[in-house]
Amino acid sequence: MKNCDEEELHEERLRRALDKMPSDENIEEMGLRFKALSESSRLKILLALSDGELCVEHITEAIGGNQSAVSHQLRILKDNRIIKCRRSGKKILYSISDWHIMTIIELSKEHLNCNE
Amino acid sequence: MKNCDEEELHEERLRRALDKMPSDENIEEMGLRFKALSESSRLKILLALSDGELCVEHITEAIGGNQSAVSHQLRILKDNRIIKCRRSGKKILYSISDWHIMTIIELSKEHLNCNE
DNA sequence: TTTTAATATGAATATGTATTCATATGATAA
């Protein structure tokens, strides 16, 4: 009966998919990166930094909300090595360190604007 | 003093970044998409489906865990219009509907494997 | 029509996460 062929096709597909499935560890890490991009405030921070480094005050100004919340989000992005920081006088300047991530954000931005 | 120029440079940068900042609504939507990719089980489901449609039983087999958990995650992916489904006999076959998302996952997979 | 197979759903629980407030830190300026 027809279902048997389909069944075999699907099993074959499943095998292929499992073969090229990344390790649990890698999948976990991919998930963590996407999670870092899953909150509006963090996305805004990254978009604000895409033209170059900014101090916390300016970042706070750019995304609205209070300074403490921004600092907490900056920490998450830094812990994920998506941004880095350096001191300059009294200010701490943050900047993008992982440009792969920015590529992904740009891609996603394009898809959103052009295709939906 | 040197800090003044830097200050102006940064204000200018901030202005430029804000100018090309997507709307809150768009940023929100980007965040939602990334959130859908932020859990290992969902990523695994999408990777498993990247070779073609599969029924829930096979998906469950592919990612481990129990059927109910998989159904819940399938629902989230479907609500986000990342996957779709159709019935075939007794089975419900799920498949990718948003190939943009798969491009993003592939990109992220490459970055993970090659550059870190 | 009744039974069975495959999947979906709801409630409960546990865990994770963002935000706020108050305060600590740490470098600089006085």
Place this chain on the structure above:
DNA sequence: TTATCATATGAATACATATTCATATTAAAA
């Protein structure tokens, strides 16, 4: 050294999310 400015941190709260278990749904088979 002391005071001040910019940022970071911790605790508390409120909200979101994943997972499990038990059960509902629905199409197909008997």
